[in-house]
Amino acid sequence: MExxxxxxxxxxxxxxxxxxxxxxxxxxxEWWYGVVSGSVLKIQQDGDTLRCIxxxxxxxxxxxxxxxxxxxxxxxxxxxxxxxxxxxxxIEKYYGLRLVRQETWECLGSFVLATNANIPRIEKMVAAxxxxxxxxxxxxxxxxxxxxxxxxxxxAAMADLRACGxxxxxxxxxxxxxxxADGKIDFDGLAALPFEDSRKVLLKELLGEKVLLGVGPKVxxxxxxxxxxxxxxxxxxxxxxxxxxxxxxxxxxxxxRARLARDGKIKLSYGDYLRLSQSVRKHFGRYAGYAQQYxxxxxxxxxx
DNA sequence: TAGCAGGAAAATC
DNA sequence: GATTTTCCTGCT
Numbered sequence: 174m175e176x177x178x179x180x181x182x183x184x185x186x187x188x189x190x191x192x193x194x195x196x197x198x199x200x201x202x203e204w205w206y207g208v209v210s211g212s213v214l215k216i217q218q219d220g221d222t223l224r225c226i227x228x229x230x231x232x233x234x235x236x237x238x239x240x241x242x243x244x245x246x247x248x249x250x251x252x253x254x255x256x257x258x259x260x261x262x263x264i265e266k267y268y269g270l271r272l273v274r275q276e277t278w279e280c281l282g283s284f285v286l287a288t289n290a291n292i293p294r295i296e297k298m299v300a301a302x303x304x305x306x307x308x309x310x311x312x313x314x315x316x317x318x319x320x321x322x323x324x325x326x327x328x329a330a331m332a333d334l335r336a337c338g339x340x341x342x343x344x345x346x347x348x349x350x351x352x353x354a355d356g357k358i359d360f361d362g363l364a365a366l367p368f369e370d371s372r373k374v375l376l377k378e379l380l381g382e383k384v385l386l387g388v389g390p391k392v393x394x395x396x397x398x399x400x401x402x403x404x405x406x407x408x409x410x411x412x413x414x415x416x417x418x419x420x421x422x423x424x425x426x427x428x429x430r431a432r433l434a435r436d437g438k439i440k441l442s443y444g445d446y447l448r449l450s451q452s453v454r455k456h457f458g459r460y461a462g463y464a465q466q467y468x469x470x471x472x473x474x475x476x477x
Numbered sequence: 478t479a480g481c482a483g484g485a486a487a488a489t490c
Numbered sequence: 491g492a493t494t495t496t497c498c499t500g501c502t
Binding site for chain 1: 492499
């Protein structure tokens with residue numbers, strides 16, 4: 174199926190797909206190829222038009238609009254952020270970068286793998302579990318695999334999971350997959366809850382047993398921001414922590430600031446994370462997640 | 478709450 | 491080629 178989507182709000186496909194939210198997009202020639210919802214979405218931006226070619230009728234213009242959140246007025250969103258030189262420069266540089274709305278299970282499964290790994294490695298791990306456990310299909314003569322269903326990963330042998338290069342993350346992914354397969358997390362309900370409540374759901378325990386092993390506040394924030402439309406979520410990873418320490422010290426409470434100055438290294442305890450997260454969300458406002466994504470992109474590109 | 482381990486691969490030296 | 495770092499969380 175082939176169609177176009179006209180943009181009436183700023184959008185940069187390139188910045189969005191390279192911003193570290195998604196792990197399954199590759200550029201070949203002028204086209205971006207992604208496996209989304211079990212089919213290939215092939216897409217190219219030409220000014221204010223998106224050209225799309227898909228392998229499934231389900232991936233129509235409505236789907237694309239929803240996936241890239243094109244219904245969200247980016248100018249308005251960025252206008253609400255509390256500006257300063259640092260975030261203003263990042264926004265100018267990567268203007269059009271948008272948060273996406275990916276499928277919650279895939280997002281959760283992917284970010285469980287993201288602990289202590291860099292992006293090339295995460296992409297490799299995700300590709301490996303898709304190839305090993307996903308459903309294979311063809312598009313334009315090439316072979317692709319869907320992101321595996323939770324029930325499939327829940328039933329996977331630990332040794333096979335480890336063989337995908339997951340290391341110590343293998344048992345976490347299996348556990349999370351089993352919880353999801355057993356319906357212990359109400360994904361649909363998440364979007365309807367206030368932000369802090371939705372995060373509590375992802376971090377919750379039942380009968381003294383953690384429901385989602387390997388999911389702490391950072392991963393929870395990623396899931397809520399990238400798949401549940403919680404635009405106020407502000408995931409704090411090592412890159413963002415460095416940006417905050419360098420450019421936003423006044424958002425960091427004195428105790429943490431003192432420890433940062435003392436040992437230089439940035440390690441956030443659970444309590445540190447929640448306090449800092451709240452402080453930063455209060456500063457940037459209800460679309461804080463957009464500020465986070467622009468700052469993250471800028472910090473990473475600067476390094477490269 | 479603080480300290481540490483965890484597995485493997487990428488970055489860096 | 492060795493060492494350090496890596497979009498962190500769980501356990502004690």
